[in-house]
Amino acid sequence: MRLAGTWYRLRGGTVAMVSWCRRISVRCAWFAGLVMAVVAMYLAGARTEAQGEIPVRWEGDLTVVYFAPPPPTATGAITTTWQMRVRWNERRIDVKDDTGRLTGQIVVLADDGSRWNARAEGQWFLPPITTTASGTGSGTSTIGGGWVYFSLVDDDPLADVLPNGSYHFWGPGTVEWSATHTHSGGAFTASGRVPMRLAFNVSNYVWALAPNWSGESLSAEGLRAELLREAPFTERGLGGSDGEKRTLVDGAMVGHYDWPPEGGPILQWQVSWNVHRRLALDTTLDPVDAAWRPKLVNTVTLGASIDEAQGVTGKFRFTLFEVSREKGYALNAGGSGTGLDLRFASEQPAAFAAPTETADGWVIEATESLSRAQVAVASMDYGAWGKLKADVNVDGEWYECQTSDGKAYVTIPADGNENRIWDTWERNAGVWDADPASDTDEEPAGASAGDGFSNFEEYRGFMAGGTWVSLDPRTKELFVYDEIGQGIGYFGQSGVISFVVDQDELDADRVANFNRGYASAGRQKGLHLVDSVLDPGTVGLVEPNVGTPNTVTRVMVDTAQLAGFVTTALPSTIAHELGHAVGVHHHGDWGHGSCSGGPAGVIAYWAGAHAGDQACVMSYSGAKYYRGWDRQCYVYTWTPVWGSSFCVSKTGTGINAGSRRMEDGRPLPVSGDGTRGDCVHAIRLK
Secondary structure (H helix, E strand, O other), X not given: OOOOEEEEEEXXXXXXXXXXXXXXOHHHHHHHHHHHHHHHHHHOOOOOOOOOOOOEEXXXXXXXXXEEOOOOOOEEEEEEEEEEEEEEEEEEEEEEOOXXXXXXXXXXXXXXXXXXXXXXXXXXXXXXXXXXXEEEEEEOOOOOEEEEEEEOOOXXXXXXXXXXXXXXXXXOOOOXXXXXXXXXXXXXXXXXXXXXXXXXXXXXXXXXXXXXXXXXXXXXXXXXXHHHHHHHHHHHOOOOEOOOOEEOEOOEEEEEEEEOOOOOOOOOEEEEEEEEEEEOOOEEEOOOOOOOOOOEEEEEXXXXXXXXXXXXXXXXXXXXXXXXXXXXXXXXXXXXXXXXXXXXXXXXXXXXXXXXXXXXXXXXXXXXXXXXXXXXXXXXXXXXXXXXXXXXXXXXXXXXXXXXXXXXXXXXXXXOOOOOOOHHHHHHOOOOOOOOOOOOOOEOOOXXXXXXXXXXXXXXXXXXXXXXXXXXXXXXXXXEEEOOOOOOHHHXXXXXXXXXEOHHHOOOOOEOOOOOEOEXXXXXXXXXXXXXXXXXXXXXXXXXXXXXXXXXXXXXXXXXXXXXXXXXXXXXXXXXXXXXXXXXXXXXXXEEEOOOOXXXXXXXXXXXXXXXXXXXXXXXXXXXXXXXXXXXXXEOOOOOOOOOEOOOOOOOOHHHOOOXXXXXXXXXXXXXXXXXXXXXXXXXXX
C-alpha cells in the first residue's frame, strides 16, 4: 500500500489514523494542510477519553440582497437585505466504493447558533401611486441544508463530477418575515404587510436538494450516477441559483454570485459569503463586578476562559475599545486633558506583554498559553466608561469569548443600557434608563426643576474642598466658593444641598462643570461669597440683583457691621443673601422715612418685607416704624428676630399672626401675611 499522507478522525476523544494513497499535488496539499490544522487543534489539548472531542463549526458571514422588480411600466426598486452571521455544525458521512474502500467523506451542515437580521426599503413609482416598503426582521435559521465533500484517495471515483472540496448550501426556504408596503397617491393611502422569504442556492448542484442523508455511509458509484443524471439540470441552472460549481479556497467557502448572471433591467439576487471551519470552543467572558464603579485610579479585574473540560489552552487577547475621553478626571478637576479614561493597569494578575494604544482604547496580549486569563483595568476618571472584549488564539485561529447572554463584550462599569452611567448608581438614584443628559431634580420643590447638572454629570461628580463627591439627581445642589470663611449659614434649611469649594474648583467665570463633555445640560455656575464693606444699615447684598447662580456675580456680606448684632445675625444674613442668589425675593416691599415728625428710619409695610413667617431668613426683622393694616404709621418696638429657616407659606407668625385687632391703641398683627413668602417654592438654580 502506498502511503502518500495521513488523515486524522477524532471519535470519543481518540485519534484514529487513516491512510490513503494519492499523488502529492496542489489539490491535495491544501486539503492536507486543512486536515492537519484541524488535527493540531484537536491534539493541542491532549484530551482524555472522558473529556470528549471538541466539535467543529463553520462560521462566517452570508449576505443576500433581493431586488423586487416593480410592476410593468413602473419604476424604482424595493430591496430586501439579509445579513447573516452563520454558525453551522457538521456531521460526517463516509463515501465508499463497491469494494467497501473509504474514498471520501460528505460533511453535512446544519444551523447551530446562527442569527440573521433583515431590512426592506425602497419605492415603486406607478403614477399616481407610490409604493413604499419599510421594515426589519431577525431570526436564527440561515440554511435549509448544505454539505462539503472531501476526497480521501487519489483514484476517487467521483473526481470528474465532484472535485475535492466541493460544497453546496441553500436557503431555509420557510423562513420569512413581513414588511409594511404603503401605497399612496393623491388622497389615497393604504398599508399592508407583505411576506419576505429567504431564498438562495450556492454552488450549482441540484443533487443537494433531493437526498436527506441519514446513514453512516453512501455509495460513491450511486452518487456519481446521480450527479451525471442531473448534469443537464445543473448546466441549465435554476432561478435564483449560483451558476458555478464551487470548491473550498484555502479551506474556506468564499464567493459571490448575481442572478440572473447577465443582469437585466433589475438584478434580482446578489449573494456573497465567507465561511470557514473553526473549533467550537466553549469560551466565556466574565461579567463586570456590579459593585465596582470607576474612580480616580482604581482597578477592576475581569477574566475570560476556555471550558477546562475541552482541555485546550491558548493565547488570550483583551481589547478595550470605545473608551471615554472626558476632560480632567471630574467635572471641575484634573486639568483639560482628554486622554483615555480606562487603561490596562501597570501590574497584571498574569503574564502580559506591554499594552498597545489604539484610536479608541488599548490591546494587551498574554505571553503564555492559558485556559483562563484575568486582566486588571484601571480607571483614570470618575466617569470612565468603555467596552472590553476578549479573544483567544488556539493554533493560529482567534476565537471570540462571549458573555452568558451571548454578547462579545462587557461594559466597564456594568452598564446594561449603555448610557455610560454605572447601573447601581442609576438604580439607587431612581433614574434608571433616563436620558443621561436630563436634569430633573425635584427637591426642594422650587420654582423650576433641575439644578443645571445632568444625570451623567451628577454621577461623574465634582471635587468639593479637595474631596470628590457624587451628586443626587433627585436633589438640587449648589457650589459656593466661600471667601469669607464662615460657611453658608442657615442656607442648608432651604433643602438645597450646598458644597463649599476651593477657588480653583470653579473656573474664572464661576462655572462649576467646566470639564463638561458627554451628556451635559450646559454651563452651570456656582456662587462667590465675599466679605464687603457696605453702606451703614446694609449688612448684605447681591450683584447685580436677585437672580440665579448663573446671573448673580457676587454675594456680599458685611461681617464688620454684623459683629455688633447677636451671633445668629451672621448665619441668618449669609442664608438671606444666598437665598437672593437662587431667585428668592423678600416677602414684600419696605420703605424708609419718618412718622409723625420722628427721625427717619426703616418703615415696615403691611404685607411687606417684614411680613409672613418671622423665622424665615428672608423676612426682615426690626424697623423704626410700621404701617399697619389701618394705613397709619406707628413706632416699631419689637425686638428683631434673625430667621434660621426657609418658609413654605406666606402665612404670618409671631407678631405677624392672628386676626386684625387693636391692642393698646395699635393695630395688630404688625405686618400680617407676606405678599410673596413661601420661599422654598421660589428657589431657582438655573
